[in-house]
Every structure is written in structure tokens, then in C-alpha cells.
Amino acid sequence: MRKDNSEFKTSFSSEAGSFIQNKDYFAYMELDDVACWVVVKGLDSDQEVKSAELAVKGILEKFIEKPSMSRLRIKKYIKNAQEILQVQSLRVRLKASIVMVVSDYSRMICAVAGNSRFYQFRNGRLFYKSNDQSLAQGLADKFGFSVDINRHEERNNLFNYLGKPNDFQPFVSKKLKLMDGDVLLLCTSGIWEEVSEIEMADALEGIKESEQYTDILEEVLLSRQKRIINNYTMVSIFADKIYQENKKKKLKYIKIIAVSLFLVLLIGGSTIYYKVKEAKKIAEVTAEMFDHEKTGNLYFQDGNYEGALKEYSEGRNAAKKAKNPIHRNLLAKKLRISQLIIDGDKEAKEENFSESVSKYEKAKGEGKLIRDFGTEVIEQRITNMDAVVQIGESVKEGDFRFEAEDYNGALSIYKKARKKALDISYSGESNIKLKMEEAEEKIAELKKEQQELKAEILEKNGDRSYDRQDFAKAIDSYTLAQEIFQETDLLAKVLSIERKIMNAKDKLNPPPRIEPVAPPIAPVIAPDTTPTFAPATEPVEENQLSDDGT
Known part of the structure; x- marks a missing residue:
């Protein structure tokens, strides 16, 4: 076991300084083959959620699951802490600066996000130092040693840190070889702002124990006698004896790796294909996710x-x-x-106002956790609840009048209640509108019945006038009755009255009577009684012959 064949001593100091709360956090874990030290400084203003503690525990949680010296695995440890801070950023955005070291007792890897630092001292001199991810560090890289990062006003202006919303890129070093006697120092800005690198190196002179080293550095810090002392944390690791690698065993591992690499290359083509395909699918699903969220927001x-x-x-x-x-x-x-608002509206519509307010309050609480999402709408609903109660009481009064068949009174109350509902965008407005329509239908039915009754009375008056042979008055009554029946769409009655009008008109204006005329009598001419005489002729004897003998 590597740990048993090496000797690493760890000591730390973490204090709140002049403040009540210490937002720094440190923890470490030494396993048989690998160890991990993590220092985190909380940068946010949340007084309840401890971002530094969340981050450290998130890293060590993943480290315990799969302890490794792999740079990729270390990035996953840090990514887990990043996701935890983002998920827990409910009231304010949680932010933190981190420095961590992972070692297999013969080599080490350091990782940084923010301006917490790592120092490696060898033989009493600074051998390696991590770079900050700050604007001051960027200026120093650009202009060289002319910029004093420890005093620069932009030293806390970070372009990368735990909890960053987008493009989070922590620095992870290559594997660095350790030697017997190396001293590792992890610290937050509360230390390096006040204790210089030269003082850190000088403090190692004659020191054999890590506890002595942290005590001396703390004394240097406090000797500054600053009016305000920030939170500070420092961890010293004395690698008195590192694990010695077995070269033969190492050669064996190299051969195994070479064979494994060959197999990977052999099947790598198909693996890459499926990875690319999977990445494409994830990209499509992610785009779909954002589309649904955008539409939902609208x-x-x-x-x-x-x-x-x-x-x-x-x-x-x-x-x-x-x-x-x-x-x-x-x-x-x-x-x-969204579901709570829907449920609250439903309860309000059913006039369960206390339940409705309870739903709205829960929705408001949930909204505050994600940047006051929907709180303006919800608060307006809660504010309008008094008006909703008044509307409910008015509707009840309108219903009472409706049941008492006072439809005009009910309609008047419903109209006022609906106007209030429209003013506050009350979801029960449609229900009030339906009640108004029912009242209007009842009023229309009553008016129709009244008109029909009036028309029937006019028809009876016309019948009586007809019986008295006052046909002109009968026609007037019938005509008025017919108009009303026509307005109420009683076509059968319209036709019936039309026949009565025609009969009355016939009686009032009968057609002229034509007397029969006798045919003319031909004149009688009296017969002529005067006797007429024929001229006298000689009698002809029978068988008398003519002159010619015939």
C-alpha cells in the first residue's frame, strides 16, 4: 500500500478573522493509494447556505466513489461541485474559489478555479506556484513582474470560479513528481494577500513539523495588525517520505497499457462513431429542451x-x-x-378562497427560489383575493335573486360582479358571464310570454268586436295581435289572425250586390184581317186540248 510506505503530514488553520462567519472550508482524505486535499473560499453573500462546505463535500463525495489521479476524473470531481452550487443557487448565486491537490504519494496534480493558491517548496525554495484566474493575473501575464498581484485592486476580479453560469474552465495541472522533503501549501486569499512568498519560504527554515509551519505563517499574518482581517485558511503538507515506484512493475504496467492502447485503437473507430452519434442526439435533445422552455415562458x-x-x-x-x-x-x-397557480385559480373559481391563497403562497415561495419567477403575477392574485371574496358574495346575492325569479335584479348584480372580475382578471369571470346569459334568457322568456299574452288579449278583443259586427275595430285588434305574434315567431298564430282579418274586411266592405235583369220582350204584330182575292181565271176542262192539239 502506498500510504503505508510513505509519510505525509498535514496541518491546517482556518479562522473567520474579524468576521463572525468563516466562509472558508477545508477537508482532506488519505486513502491507501491516493489522497485528496481541498480548500475552498466562499465568495457569495448567502448567510444560510455554506457554498464552500457544499463544494468540498461534493468533491470528496465523488473522490470516494472513484479515487483517481486522472486529470479527467479530477475535472469531474470539480464539475460535480460546480453543479451542486448552481442547483443550490436559490436566493443568490453561490460562488467559491477552490484549490485542491490529488496525490498517489509519489506524484501530484493540483487544480484551481478562482484565486485560491497552491505552492510547492523544495529545499526551502519556491519550486512551483499555481496561477490565479483573475484580471490581475491576466495583467501580470501580459506586463510581467511590473504588476504585483498580491496588492493589485483587480486581484479579486475573477473570470473563473465555482458557480460560474457558463464556460466554467478550471485549471488542472499535469502530474508533478514529488521528492522527499517537499512542502505543499494550499491557502486562500486571506493568507497570500498578507504573507509574501519570500516569507513563506523563510518560515520553513529549521522547521520539521507541518504544525509549526502553519503556526509561524499565522503569526506573520497577525503581526500585520490589520484593522480588518479577512477569513483565512492554510494547509501545509510535509512530504517527508514519498512512495518509491517499482521500476519492474512499472515496465509491466507500460506493456499492459501498450496492449490496451492497441485494443482501444482497434475498436476505437466504432466507439467514436457511437460517441459522435450520442453527442448529436444530446445536442438535439438539448435544443428541444430550450425550445420547450422558451415556449413555456411565453x-x-x-x-x-x-x-x-x-x-x-x-x-x-x-x-x-x-x-x-x-x-x-x-x-x-x-x-x-404553473401547477400551483392553476390549482389556486381552480380553488378560487370554486370559491375555496383560503385554499386558493394557500396555493398562491406556495407558488410564490417556489418562485423566489428561481429569481422570483412568476412572483409578480402571484402577488397580484393574492392582492386581488379581497376583491374576489366580494365578487363571490355578490354572485351569491345574484343567485338568491335568480332563485326568487327576480331576474332583472340578479342581472344587475351579475353585471357589477363581472365588471370587478374583468378589472382584476379574475378567472371566474366566464362563470359570471354564463349566469348573466341565463338571467337574460329568463328575462327574454318573460317578455315573450308577456307579449304573447298581450297578443291573445288583442285577439279576443277582436273576436268580441267581430261578434258585435264592429268589423273596423276588430281589424285593428287583429292587426296589433298579428304584429306581436310575428315578433315572437308564432307563425301559426300569424296565419290564423290573417284569416280573421280577411273575414272582417269582407264583412266591413262586402262586394256590391248585382240584381238579375229580365230578357227583352219581342213586339207582337196583329194579323192583317183584310180579305184578299185571287184574279179570275177561266176554268179548264179536264182533258181539254191546247191549240196545238196537245
């Missing part, structure tokens, strides 16, 4: 919470497929807020 802004609920649900499912826990949790919270 629906939410428009007050379409049902639509927002559906989009957030789809987006959360896409986040799960994309293995994006941050957006998965974010969309889950938006989903819950």
Missing part, C-alpha cells in the same frame, strides 16, 4: 398556464434525456409553480 407571460405546464413538462423530459440536471430541476420548479 405561455406563462400570456397567462396560459395550462400551455406553460405542458411545455415545461416536455422540457423537463428533454433535460432528463440530455442528462442536464440543472435545467431538469429548473423546469421542474417552473412546472410546479
Whole structure:
């Protein structure tokens, strides 16, 4: 076991300085074959959530699961801490500066994000130092030693840190060989701002124990007698004896690695193909996730919470497929807020106002966890609840009048209640509108019945006038009755009255009577009684012959 065949001594000091709360945190773990030391300085203002502690525990949690000296694995340790801070950034954005060292007792790797530092001393001299990820460090890299990073006003202006929303890029060194007697120092800005590198090296003179070293550095810090002392943490690791590698065993490992590398290259083509395919799929799902979230936000802004609920649900499912826990949790919270608003509106519509307010309060609390999402809308709903109660009471009064068949009174109350509902965008407005329509229908039915009754009375008056043979008055009554029946769409009655009008008109204006005319009598001419005489002729004897003998 490497640990048993090496000797590493660790000592630390972490104090709040002039402040009540110490936002620094340190922890380490020495396993049989590998060890890990982590120092984190909290940079945020959250007084309840301890970002430094969360980060350290997040790193060591993953380290215990898979302890390794791999640079890729170390980046995953840090990435886990990064994700934890992002998820826990509910009230404010959690931020922290980290320095960590992982060692197999013969070599080491240091990692930095922010301006917490790592120093390696060998033979009493500074051998290696990490670089800050700050604007001051950038200026020093550009202009050389003309910039004193420890005193520069931009030394805390970091371009990379734990909790950064985008493009988080921690520095992870190559594997650095250790030697017997090396001294490693991890510290936060509270130390290096006040204790110079020369003083750190000088303090090693004649020192054999790590505890003595941290005590001396703390004395140097406090000797400055500053009015305000910031939180500070320092960890010294004395590598009195490192693990000696077995060269034969190392050669064996090299051969195994060579064979493994050959096999990897042999099957690497297919692996790369599937990795590329998987990456493409994740990219597509991620784009889908953002599309659903964007659409859901638009629906939410428009007050379409049902639509927002559906989009957030789809987006959360896409986040799960994309293995994006941050957006998965974010969309889950938006989903819950939308559902609580819908439930609150439903309770308000059913006039369960106390339950409605409870739902809104829960939604408001959830919204505060993600940058006051939807809180303005929710607070407006809570504020409007008094008006909603008044509307509910008015509707009840309107219902009472409706049941008492005072439809005009009910309609008047419903109209006032609906106006209030529209003013506050009350979701129960549509229900009030339906009640208004019912009241209007009842009023219309009553008016129709009144008109029909009036028309029937006019028809009866017309019948009586007709019976008295006052046909002109009967026609007037029938005409008025017919107009009313026509307005009420009683066509059968319209036709019936039309026949009565025609009969009355016939009686009032009968057609002229035509007397029958006798045919003319031909004149009678009296017969002529004067006797007529025929001229006298001689009698002809029978068988008398003519002159010619015939």
C-alpha cells in the first residue's frame, strides 16, 4: 500500500478573522493509494447556505466513489461541485474559489478555479506556484513582474470560479513528481494577500513539523495588525517520505497499457462513431429542451398556464434525456409553480378562497427560489383575493335573486360582479358571464310570454268586436295581435289572425250586390184581317186540248 510506505503530514488553520462567519472550508482524505486535499473560499453573500462546505463535500463525495489521479476524473470531481452550487443557487448565486491537490504519494496534480493558491517548496525554495484566474493575473501575464498581484485592486476580479453560469474552465495541472522533503501549501486569499512568498519560504527554515509551519505563517499574518482581517485558511503538507515506484512493475504496467492502447485503437473507430452519434442526439435533445422552455415562458407571460405546464413538462423530459440536471430541476420548479397557480385559480373559481391563497403562497415561495419567477403575477392574485371574496358574495346575492325569479335584479348584480372580475382578471369571470346569459334568457322568456299574452288579449278583443259586427275595430285588434305574434315567431298564430282579418274586411266592405235583369220582350204584330182575292181565271176542262192539239 502506498500510504503505508510513505509519510505525509498535514496541518491546517482556518479562522473567520474579524468576521463572525468563516466562509472558508477545508477537508482532506488519505486513502491507501491516493489522497485528496481541498480548500475552498466562499465568495457569495448567502448567510444560510455554506457554498464552500457544499463544494468540498461534493468533491470528496465523488473522490470516494472513484479515487483517481486522472486529470479527467479530477475535472469531474470539480464539475460535480460546480453543479451542486448552481442547483443550490436559490436566493443568490453561490460562488467559491477552490484549490485542491490529488496525490498517489509519489506524484501530484493540483487544480484551481478562482484565486485560491497552491505552492510547492523544495529545499526551502519556491519550486512551483499555481496561477490565479483573475484580471490581475491576466495583467501580470501580459506586463510581467511590473504588476504585483498580491496588492493589485483587480486581484479579486475573477473570470473563473465555482458557480460560474457558463464556460466554467478550471485549471488542472499535469502530474508533478514529488521528492522527499517537499512542502505543499494550499491557502486562500486571506493568507497570500498578507504573507509574501519570500516569507513563506523563510518560515520553513529549521522547521520539521507541518504544525509549526502553519503556526509561524499565522503569526506573520497577525503581526500585520490589520484593522480588518479577512477569513483565512492554510494547509501545509510535509512530504517527508514519498512512495518509491517499482521500476519492474512499472515496465509491466507500460506493456499492459501498450496492449490496451492497441485494443482501444482497434475498436476505437466504432466507439467514436457511437460517441459522435450520442453527442448529436444530446445536442438535439438539448435544443428541444430550450425550445420547450422558451415556449413555456411565453405561455406563462400570456397567462396560459395550462400551455406553460405542458411545455415545461416536455422540457423537463428533454433535460432528463440530455442528462442536464440543472435545467431538469429548473423546469421542474417552473412546472410546479404553473401547477400551483392553476390549482389556486381552480380553488378560487370554486370559491375555496383560503385554499386558493394557500396555493398562491406556495407558488410564490417556489418562485423566489428561481429569481422570483412568476412572483409578480402571484402577488397580484393574492392582492386581488379581497376583491374576489366580494365578487363571490355578490354572485351569491345574484343567485338568491335568480332563485326568487327576480331576474332583472340578479342581472344587475351579475353585471357589477363581472365588471370587478374583468378589472382584476379574475378567472371566474366566464362563470359570471354564463349566469348573466341565463338571467337574460329568463328575462327574454318573460317578455315573450308577456307579449304573447298581450297578443291573445288583442285577439279576443277582436273576436268580441267581430261578434258585435264592429268589423273596423276588430281589424285593428287583429292587426296589433298579428304584429306581436310575428315578433315572437308564432307563425301559426300569424296565419290564423290573417284569416280573421280577411273575414272582417269582407264583412266591413262586402262586394256590391248585382240584381238579375229580365230578357227583352219581342213586339207582337196583329194579323192583317183584310180579305184578299185571287184574279179570275177561266176554268179548264179536264182533258181539254191546247191549240196545238196537245
